[in-house]
Amino acid sequence: MNKIFAVVRREFIERVRTKAFLLATLGLPLLMVFAMVVPALMMKGTDRTTRIAVIDGTNDSTGVQIVAALSKPTFKDGIRPKFAIEHVVMAGDVTAKRDSLLLRTSREVAEPLDGVMVLPENTLAAGKVAYFGTNVSSFETMGELEGLISSVVVGTRLERAGVDAGVVTAAMRPADMKTTKVADGKPTGESGAASFLLAYVMGFLLYISVVLFGQQTMMSVIEEKTSRIMEILASSLRPFQMLLGKVIGVGAVGLLQMSIWVGTVFVVGQNRTVLAGILKVPVETMQALPIPSIPSDLLLVFLTYFALGFLLFGAVFAAVGSMVNSTQEAQQAISGVIMVIMVGFFGVFAVIKDPSGSLGTALSLIPFTAPFVMPVRWSMSSVPLPQLALSLAIMVGALLAVVWVAGRIYRTGILMYGKKPTLREVFRWVRAG
Amino acid sequence: MSLRLCVSSLFPLKLPSPQSSKFPRPLTLGNAVAAAAVRFEKVTKRFSGHVAVKDLSFEVPTGGIFGLLGPNGAGKSTSIRMMMDIIEPDEGSISLFGSDRKGRDLSARIGFLPEERGLYKKMKVLDHLVFFGEVKGIARGEAKRRAAKWLDRLGIADWAQKKVEDLSKGMQQKVQFAGSLLHDPELVVLDEPFSGLDPVNSQVMKDVVIDLAKSGVTVLFSTHIMEQAERMCDHIVIIARGEKVVDGSLQEIKAGFGGRHIALGFTHDREKAERVLADRRLVASIDDYGATADLQMAEGADPEGLLHALVREGVGLSRFEIVEPSLQAIFIAKVGNAAVAARTGEAA
Numbered sequence: 001m002n003k004i005f006a007v008v009r010r011e012f013i014e015r016v017r018t019k020a021f022l023l024a025t026l027g028l029p030l031l032m033v034f035a036m037v038v039p040a041l042m043m044k045g046t047d048r049t050t051r052i053a054v055i056d057g058t059n060d061s062t063g064v065q066i067v068a069a070l071s072k073p074t075f076k077d078g079i080r081p082k083f084a085i086e087h088v089v090m091a092g093d094v095t096a097k098r099d100s101l102l103l104r105t106s107r108e109v110a111e112p113l114d115g116v117m118v119l120p121e122n123t124l125a126a127g128k129v130a131y132f133g134t135n136v137s138s139f140e141t142m143g144e145l146e147g148l149i150s151s152v153v154v155g156t157r158l159e160r161a162g163v164d165a166g167v168v169t170a171a172m173r174p175a176d177m178k179t180t181k182v183a184d185g186k187p188t189g190e191s192g193a194a195s196f197l198l199a200y201v202m203g204f205l206l207y208i209s210v211v212l213f214g215q216q217t218m219m220s221v222i223e224e225k226t227s228r229i230m231e232i233l234a235s236s237l238r239p240f241q242m243l244l245g246k247v248i249g250v251g252a253v254g255l256l257q258m259s260i261w262v263g264t265v266f267v268v269g270q271n272r273t274v275l276a277g278i279l280k281v282p283v284e285t286m287q288a289l290p291i292p293s294i295p296s297d298l299l300l301v302f303l304t305y306f307a308l309g310f311l312l313f314g315a316v317f318a319a320v321g322s323m324v325n326s327t328q329e330a331q332q333a334i335s336g337v338i339m340v341i342m343v344g345f346f347g348v349f350a351v352i353k354d355p356s357g358s359l360g361t362a363l364s365l366i367p368f369t370a371p372f373v374m375p376v377r378w379s380m381s382s383v384p385l386p387q388l389a390l391s392l393a394i395m396v397g398a399l400l401a402v403v404w405v406a407g408r409i410y411r412t413g414i415l416m417y418g419k420k421p422t423l424r425e426v427f428r429w430v431r432a433g
Numbered sequence: 434m435s436l437r438l439c440v441s442s443l444f445p446l447k448l449p450s451p452q453s454s455k456f457p458r459p460l461t462l463g464n465a466v467a468a469a470a471v472r473f474e475k476v477t478k479r480f481s482g483h484v485a486v487k488d489l490s491f492e493v494p495t496g497g498i499f500g501l502l503g504p505n506g507a508g509k510s511t512s513i514r515m516m517m518d519i520i521e522p523d524e525g526s527i528s529l530f531g532s533d534r535k536g537r538d539l540s541a542r543i544g545f546l547p548e549e550r551g552l553y554k555k556m557k558v559l560d561h562l563v564f565f566g567e568v569k570g571i572a573r574g575e576a577k578r579r580a581a582k583w584l585d586r587l588g589i590a591d592w593a594q595k596k597v598e599d600l601s602k603g604m605q606q607k608v609q610f611a612g613s614l615l616h617d618p619e620l621v622v623l624d625e626p627f628s629g630l631d632p633v634n635s636q637v638m639k640d641v642v643i644d645l646a647k648s649g650v651t652v653l654f655s656t657h658i659m660e661q662a663e664r665m666c667d668h669i670v671i672i673a674r675g676e677k678v679v680d681g682s683l684q685e686i687k688a689g690f691g692g693r694h695i696a697l698g699f700t701h702d703r704e705k706a707e708r709v710l711a712d713r714r715l716v717a718s719i720d721d722y723g724a725t726a727d728l729q730m731a732e733g734a735d736p737e738g739l740l741h742a743l744v745r746e747g748v749g750l751s752r753f754e755i756v757e758p759s760l761q762a763i764f765i766a767k768v769g770n771a772a773v774a775a776r777t778g779e780a781a
Contacts, residue, residue, distance in 0.1 A: 006567035014556060228551035232612070235517040236540045236568040415519060 003237055004245045011220070011249025016256070025257050029264035050141060052133070053086040053101045054117045055094050062124045062156055063089070069152045070145070082144070086113070094118060098132065105134050117145075127153050196352060199376045201265075202302060203348030205258065206372050210310055210341055213254040214317035217247060218330055221321030221414070230414050239411035244403065247314035254310055259303065266299060301388070302375040308395045309371025312402055313341065319406035322413030323421055333420075344372035355381035365391050367398030405430055468531025470495045470620050470651040471516060476525035478511055478675075485511040487675040489525070493653055493668070498646050500666035501655040502760075504768055508675040509655040510548045513624050517545050529620070541570045544618035548625050548655075550609045554598040558584065558608055561597060565612035576615060583611035587637060603634045610638060614645070621645060623654040627661060639665070663760040673768040687757045692717065693730040694762070695739065698752030706748040715739050720762060725752070727762060 015021055052070070056063030064087075073082040090097055101116045103109075115133020123129055129149055135141055151172060158168045224230045233242055268275060316337055324330045347369050351360040355377050363373040364383070370391050377383050412429040413421070421429075471493035478486040486508040493499045503509050514520045516527055518536030529539050536543065552561060559580055566576030584590045587607045592600060597608065606629065614621065626642070627635050642665065646652050656662055662669060669686060671679035679686055699706065703724075710716050710728065715738065719728040730736065740753055 003568050003570065006564060010553075010556075010560075010564050013560075014553070018555075223553075224551075227554070228547060228549040229553060230551070231514070231517075231519055231547040231549070232545065232551065232565070233568065234519045235537060235543075235545050238537065 004241045004248075007237070007242060007245025008249040008252065011246055012252050015216070015250065015253045021253065021257070025260050028261055032261075032264065033268065049081055049084050050114045050135065051084045051086070051111065052115050052117055052145075053088055053104075053113050054119060055097060055101070056087060056089045056119050057091055057094060057121045058119050058123050059091065059121060060124065062152070063087075063119050065156060066119060066123075066149055066152045069148045073144070073148070091121070102132060124153060124156060199348070199352050199379050202379065203345060203372055203376050205261065206306060206309065206375070207341060207345040207348075209254050209258055209306070210313050210371070211338065213250050213310060214313045214337070214341075215334070217250045217314045218317040218321035218334065219327065220246060220250065221318050221410075222324065222327060222330060225322070225325065225414060234415060239414065240407045242414075243315065243318050243407050243410045247311055247318055247403075251307065251310045251314055255303065255307055258306055262299065262302065298375070298379050301378045304392070305371045305375050305395075308392075308399060312367060312371070312395070312399050313337070315399075315403045315406040319409040319413065322410040323416075323426065325420070329420055340368050341372075344369035347373045348376045351376045352380060361387070365394055367395050370395055408432075468495065469493055469528075470530060471653065472528045472531075473512070473516075474526050474528075476512070476515065476522045476527060478508075478515060478520070478522050480511075484675050486515070486522070486672075489672065489675070489677055491670045491677060491680055493651065495651050496646075496649060497651065497667040498642065498665050499651070499653045500662040500669045501653060501672070502657065502659070502662055502669060502679075502764065503655075503672040504657055507672045509672065510624055511675075512672070513548075513622055513653075513655060516622060517543070541616060542619050544613040544616065544621040546610055546613045546621075546623045546626055550606055552597045552605055552609060554596070556597055557594055558589070558597060558600070559593040561608065562612050562615060566615040569616040571616050579615050579617075580611070583615060584608075586641070587611055603630055606630060607634065607637075610641070614641075618650070620651045620653065623652065625656060626654050627656065627658065659759070659761040659764050669760070671764060671767060678767045679763065683760070686760075686763060690758045690763050690766070692758065693736065694756050694758045695728050695730060695736060696752060696754045696756045697726045697728065697743075698750065699724055699726075700749035700751045702746075702748050705746045706743055709739070709742045709746055709748075712742075715742065718766075720765070727756075727759060729758070729762070 054063070054067055054070070056067070067085050067087050070083045070085050071081060074080060075082060088097065088101070098116055098118060101113065104113045105115065106112060113133075114135050115131055118130040118132070120126070120128065120130075127150075131142070131145065155165075155168050155172065158171075159165060163171075224233065237245075317334065320333050320337060321330060324333050344363070347360075347363040350357070351363065351373050354360060360373060360377055363369040364377050364387070374383070374388070374391055378388075408430045409426055412432070413426075469492040473489050473491050476486055476489045477484065489508070489512065501509050501512065511520070515522050516529070516536060517540075527536075529536055530542065532539060556564070559577070562580035562583065563573060563576045566579060567573060571579070581590070581593065584593050587610070589600075589604050589607055592604060597605060600608065610623075610626065613623070621642075623642070626638060630638060639661075642652055642654070654665075663683065666683060668682050669679065670677060681689065697706075710719055710726070713731060715731055715734045717729045717731040719726055730739065736753075736755055743750060743753075
């Protein structure tokens with residue numbers, strides 16, 4: 001037992017001490033915070049008034065109304081306008097005028113234009129306007145401009161058709177749907193977007209970390225094999241002790257890293273208001289960000305499945321590592337294992353679509369896909385407790401079986417040098433002794 | 434060395450009893466004989482088609498230094514690996530300390546230095562040694578204390594906090610050596626312990642091995658360097674092509690080899706000796722080093738006749754000495770024979 005602990009400690013300490021671990025562990029939460037804060041700051045930062053010249057070729061009042069509509073929207077402070085409009089009335093061929101105005105979009109002139117809008121004579125009838133600008137890739141601005149013009153065009157058409165102006169305004173008010181996640185028959189106060197993001201991020205983290213740490217386990221076995229430390233280990237430790245120590249050691253590193261990552265999200269999610277204060281970002285902007293708030297029961301389910309899943313795949317990766325002689329050989333040999341993991345990862349999407357469907361249920365009971373699927377199911381819908389218990393029981397049973405088989409492969413594999421064994425030979429190793 | 438041999442040439446060769454040793458042996462109670470530290474019984478190991486070890490039986494007595502000798506590829510490392518329970522013999526049995534438990538279960542009592550040294554390159558030296566101690570079942574604090582002591586003794590204490598990969602090859606070997614001794618084993622198995630070491634480090638290691646043996650530890654080491662074995666070992670087994678060709682105490686082996694051996698040293702007129710040395714009535718075989726030569730007298734020839742013949746030819750001699758056969762000579766004769774026998778066996 002103490003010997004296993006020695007192996008666990010060695011694997012753990014040596015890994016945690018590396019720069020790579022420090023970088024990844026601290027880097028990712030920093031990146032997450034960065035990815036969250038930057039858009040928030042950007043939203044705050046884009047309150048520059050967009051300057052547009054409108055070449056008005058309409059011979060009715062449509063052009064005037066459009067210019068009026070464009071001048072109306074203001075930023076959050078309610079004072080500064082979003083758009084500054086320069087109204088140019090001109091009939092006929094506007095190409096020359098347009099081109100001369102476009103020259104003013106150059107940054108070298110004082111107060112440069114962002115763009116030029118051309119309203120043709122039949123704007124009202126055809127509803128086709130053109131915009132030439134430096135900011136056309138800003139979907140938000142373009143969408144807003146289009147929306148404003150549309151409402152003027154549609155409103156004017158309805159008025160011309162004899163509809164009362166008040167009715168038009170009332171009729172054109174759009175619907176707004178707010179989504180709220182329900183669990184256990186109660187609304188959770190979580191938006192749909194946050195819930196999806198949480199499920200997706202969890203699935204992704206599990207996938208990445210199982211593959212990453214699984215491969216680390218494998219590489220460490222290969223290192224011991226090629227550096228021949230194996231001989232010393234094999235003369236002091238039982239192969240089962242070596243395997244278990246290694247998998248638990250690397251797994252503990254993974255669990256620590258995962259706890260730090262998920263913990264960061266947890267803490268950030270719980271303290272948005274404080275964070276908003278620190279970053280001097282409006283609270284509502286912070287609240288609007290889809291940072292999932294992780295309920296503690298989900299945290300527990302997630303970490304449990306991560307630990308079990310990691311041990312399961314870790315043992316498989318270690319066994320594969322014991323069978324091969326070099327990293328190159330290993331890359332081929334693990335493709336099968338990676339495939340199984342991929343199935344689990346893609347299962348997550350099936351579950352996101354239909355958390356309580358039969359596919360989701362089946363995948364959350366199969367031990368090789370359950371670690372990915374179950375936490376996601378748990379986050380998306382309420383999983384019956386007996387089902388969770390069944391899934392956990394199957395998981396533990398499978399874990400023991402896999403570790404047993406892996407131990408047998410490991411025992412023979414670690415001291416085999418040279419040729420890669422065939423599947424038949426591996427089968428014989430498992431049966432032998 | 435020459436002094437020791439001179440003495441033996443002046444006095445009639447007295448063979449000590451095979452039980453005697455330069456090193457103390459553990460006390461035994463009453464008539465009970467101490468169990469052999471290692472006992473191979475008709476051990477055979479095959480690797481995909483070729484036989485690495487064939488029907489090998491020998492015993493390593495408890496206490497003293499035991500040499501497992503043989504040319505490259507003779508099966509030394511395979512034998513040691515089987516001893517350590519890293520691989521299993523196909524046939525036969527190996528017992529350690531007279532126990533029926535396997536090498537791995539007894540690993541707390543055995544120190545092992547594998548032929549292909551392996552260390553975790555990224556680990557710090559001290560941590561590494563502590564880990565080696567822990568997998569042998571020593572408590573962490575104690576392992577730390579002992580590791581520091583060994584590093585100090587091997588003169589690499591300054592490197593304790595350095596990474597293994599920053600050490601020279603010789604230093605790494607010392608670390609590995611310390612690692613195999615950390616748990617105070619009663620049997621130390623060293624596979625080619627001196628290979629790749631410079632003379633100074635080699636000396637340090639040799640001193641440690643001798644001290645271990647003096648303190649009652651059984652040391653088994655394999656080597657293909659005969660001089661080293663000859664100077665250090667009490668008991669020797671030579672294997673070639675997986676089979677045992679020589680087994681016994683150094684004295685027994687030398688006595689059993691037979692013949693009279695002369696060591697010659699030349700000062701001038703070396704070429705004038707050619708005719709005498711080529712005379713098969715005087716000289717049975719010669720191992721010629723140019724300025725010196727070791728030769729075995731022909732049956733019935735006497736050394737005085739040879740000396741007379743050389744002086745008559747006018748050969749300048751710095752040394753003419755009746756010596757024990759060197760282990761090197763025995764090795765070449767025996768292993769050469771085995772090789773020849775095996776080759777003729779294949780041809781038949």
